[in-house]
Amino acid sequence: MTYLETNVSFILMRCDEVLRQKGYEDSVAEYPQLLDAVSRGDKDAIDNWAQQERQLSDHQAVRYFALLDMLGKSNVMRSLLDLSLAAFFYSDLNDYIQKYFKCGVCLGLAYAIEGVPFPSEKEVLEYALPLRVFFNLDSTASPIMYQQLKLDDRLVSFLEGSDEMTGLLSMYCELFDKDTDLHEPFINLDILKEGSEFFDKGGKVVQLSRQGGRRFLAKHIAKSIARDFLFISLKDLTGSGRELFLRLRSELVREAMLQNAGICIYGITDELTNDNDENILEAFERDVADVIVDYEVPLIICCDTSAALIKKRRRKDALILELPERLSYDERKLLWAGFSKLYDIDVDPNEAAMRYHLNASETMSVIRGLESIKKRDGEDRNMFLSRLALSAGGMEKNLKLGRIIYPRTRLKDVKLNVDIKEVIENVIKSVRIGNKVFDEWGQKENYIYGSAMSLLLSGPPGTGKTMTANAIAGELAIPLYQINLSNVVDKYIGETEKNLEKVFSFAEKANVVLFFDEADSIFGKRSEVKDSKDKYANNEISYLLQRIESYSGIVIMATNIKGNIDPAFMRRIRYVAHFDNPDTEMRKEIWESLINDRIPHDEIDIDFLAEQFKDFTGSVIKTVFLNACSMAAAEGDRLTMRHLMKALKMELSKGSSVAFTFDLLGKYAYLI
Template sequence: MAAQGYVHAWEHYKDELHLLDKKLELLYKRRQKLTPDPQTDSFRGMFVSEDEFIRLIGGLGSEDELEEDEQEIGEMIEELEAAILLRREESRKAGLFLPLAYLSTVFGFSSIEERFVMLGLAVELDRKYERIFGFLLDDLTSKTPNISLALQIACHSPEEMRAARTTFMAPEGKLARYVLHPDTLHVNGQTLLSRPLQLDKRIITFLLDSGELDPKLKPAVSMVYPDDELAPLLVQEDFQERLRSFIEVALEAPVAERKRLAFHLWGNAGAGKKLQVMHLSRTFNKPLLLVDLADVLLHAASLEDQLRAIVREAILHQAVLCFTRLEVLYPDEPDLLAQQRLGRFHELLDGYGGMVFLLAGRFNRLSWKPKERLLLEHELAVPDESGRARLWQAFAEELGVGADVDYRVMSGKFRFTPGQIRRALALARGYSAWQQESARDGSGGALRSDALYKACYQQVQHKLERKATRIEPRYGWADVILPPEQKDQLRNACNQVKYRGVVYSDWGFEKKLAYGKGLSMLFAGPPGTGKTMSAQVVAGDLQLELYKVDLSQVISKYIGETEKNLHEIFEEAQLSNAVLFFDETDALFGKRSEVKDSHDKYANIETAYLLQKMEEYQGITVLATNLLNNIDEAFLRRINYVIKFPFPDSEYREKIWQSMFPPAAPLSDDVDFKYLAQRYEIAGGNIKNVVLSSAFLAAESGESIRMQHIIKSIRHELQKSGKILARQEWEDY
């Protein structure tokens, strides 16, 4: 009659326990020949008798001839082993999940190693085995077999026993590393054979309960199953196809030539690294085990034990193993502990036979030299402007929001990853709803422009404040009093940012430019002519953050430190696409001098380095100088816009005077702006100081702002620069 498969796992365990009972019976009968009536010996286990001594030095007596009843039990054992194998095979064909058989397959256990696992499981299935093992060990306090007893039960010959000992003697073996309780191999003061054979609690749970993720690994570890719903890939579809094709080819190679695969992916937060791995895992119908290394380091009492448990979980589920936030294992200044930690991490990865992904927010030069594994690297870069525009539109439709904002302009202003774009829209929807509820403006579900920009800035994580000061733009185009030519240049510069998506993406100019797609401007003119104000107008018009670089935090007398500071500034600015404003740059980057000593040489290097970083930066860089002649010509050639701020003539000075007084200011009828503009040749910055000073003088006297207050303030302002007004110029006031 053909063998039938098992109905469920517990039926399989029933057969395995029946087989174990027969092995225990055979072992008892063989021992009984040497100790005929052990129960009558009340001192059994307390001393070694002469008969027992003779038996011990004579070995196990395995070569003695078996008696008839022992032979019968031995034949029954062979028949049971064969029957179990047949039923297991039929169960496999029928697709029935048998935990013990599955465990042996995924870990690659031999038949003897599987018997050891079954011995450790027996006490969890039936408590009678606690007493049986205690009896056989001459110690009823023992609840589990020791390794010596396990070898006697599981092995058929002394040769098999000697070979099986290496399973326990090699702590790096899979049985010892992943299945046995740590105490099995690490009990102090005990010989190897006397140590208890215990299964790890996680293995017991897996064999008896379910295949759910080990709860002790949460929240640092999560599982994504092939049938889980995934967000679609809206960008980098070509990389997904390339990855899938490469893996398929690798898996089709002959087993002897097949290499295990590992991939190192890096990119800014929200670049879609995890989503790429999720889609790939689903393509190959594999679960994905996601491990947050930062959480592991934060919560794990023992990093090595936690990582071993993670690798074991990946083997149990035959999952793709994916580690995120890899950079936490690569600190900027690694100490000995960090190096040792990284070494153990690499060793544990070598013990995993499945596919491995290492995800990081930045590039790390990996020190891992995997054994028999191919390690490939790829950057998931920020999508280009046309890709970002598609993402803005797609996520807006997904979230069901509308806006009066041109998403092509948004894609040009913010170099966001897909995740950042989606989070910005979701956050802006909440901000808009709150503002609409407060204002009761009845604008429905439309996104407010200010809410969207606020949400965009929330996505930006940078540290520019270390070496730069944020300036809140408070001026508009109406506040800038400049000749039409300069004002047109400023507007053209802003339009270059607004329509860069059309030019670079739609018209194909991006393929012609490997770098230099940012915007650089040089504002040159005397102090007080509106350079800083114009920088604020540009940032305000584009609704971008403006940071004024603190030169004291940049310039260093030590060679190489200035370049290091500049690198940090541009690196942080790249995350936010902020407007960088370098004031008085002639003090930092003047004409490149003839090299006469090492200081001249390194000063020229600093200038060249600034040029390089400005060209690499895809945002806006604004440089301001009072002395255009001090700027090197090669420097000027690389600037997109050189805008010269002239000293204002009387016509523009009159406009500046008028624009400086707010509508609410009490202005006397005797104030003559034309007279002030023609009489006093001062720049807009000085006019601002005069207006503010005169307002305080008027407030002190309890009057409206009169001409006498303004003239007195002009006197004080000119005295700062050493100029003195003649009496006839002010005595009328």
């Protein structure tokens, strides 16, 4: 017989003995299973059982007493455990005790076996805490003494030697083994040290706030204090309903006690805490943190919020550690150097740290993504790196505020006059050597509010402002984040500022060129305050001024009328380029760039087109040319002046500021 089987035989013999004292002879005789169990409990089995207890030479005996210690070692709890084992192994036990004891397996029956008919209420309540988690006792129901209790498969498998989680808990929970190898933490060593020392001194709860490798730090803390930890995501559980979480809560605590492990709860996002709603925070502390700590289980909480989820706990019990909101250049460089070495990826830590403001977990995600393109280099590799950084930086959350463009346009594709081209080239050079100026030359100290590379493009519609913004991003191999101002500007007070903060934070983190088209709608002049609407509009502008000043990325603004921009913005803009309508020479260059050998065409009079249509911008010329190509292709013909004249007539007939007359078509009017 195994140790557990002998325990069951012994408790059945004790039940029979109690009933004999009450005048019931051979109470188990009519229950074949129970009779067999009692009959197998002979003297040799009992002697062997007693020896195993004294020496703890049997693994079942070791686990049995470990569980008994968790339950609160006492004769009553031992009898309750043995009765529960008997009920698990023998289906007719419940009929037996119902017939003779008029109850099921419960605390009251254990007291009766131990000869204590009237225990104190205080003693019963003390047993309620372990019974709640190990036997799923409802401590709010009355009477506690006679609630029917039973062991489940997990507890029995633990007693039989298994450490494998079962049921729903195994689907949502992961055990971290303290002996697992982890790579060194490249940053946040002070946080790791403080958290580990806090637990070593008897602390109960550590809250790791903000993002950036919290679970990794939690695992290092677990290794430091030599404790396994169970990791579970509150976000995953919340999606399945509160009842499931409350059910798993008891199983989670029980599993932690069985494994002598701590608990790490992660996935506590700002969305889950509803922007630090006090009721939600109090419920978390009451229903989660307090329950776990009551069982002396170490708890690590990983959350986005900086609000104290454990603020009502005694100060000596809890510690809140905040990861840095933004990493320094040196910290980012350590991450890129460490992860690129760890995964054997060729990345320049200096350049990557300058380009991307990612935290630890985001940086690791990008590096692991680069494993698939180890052999790729050049511009394609840089753009792929940017795609990975955008994904890691939270692109999906920010798409409603703008769209991501991966530009194919280069500076050579844009027709610019000499002065504007010089400005744009200086912008690109300044970005490329920014690290040298600000870090190596120490200019960061002189520009403590930020190192934004800001550019204002002004000029009439269609003069190439948007194309130039794309070309700048293309030359730098950086994605363009074109902001949708209709989604950013909000009628509700304070919402515009929140949206702008999301825009700037994402752009800074993922290193995109931030592009505000028609910028005067948000960068416009402040007005005299006549009502609350004016006041809050001015507040938005003031916020934007401050945010641009503290920004460390590339921001391009385009406006049709430079005079509409607030003068305070102009003082903070490093570069300004004003676009006029193209002159004859530039219009000729635009026409020539469009008419190439890939397009079948007859002789095209480019000099006439450039001279005759003086008010055409680059975008109008491209529209005319595209329409002409479409006509020629539809007719199965080569592109001719006839197609261009038809397309010109269509454009001039739109009712724009350039009115149509046949005279405008000059010597080619006869083709219409």
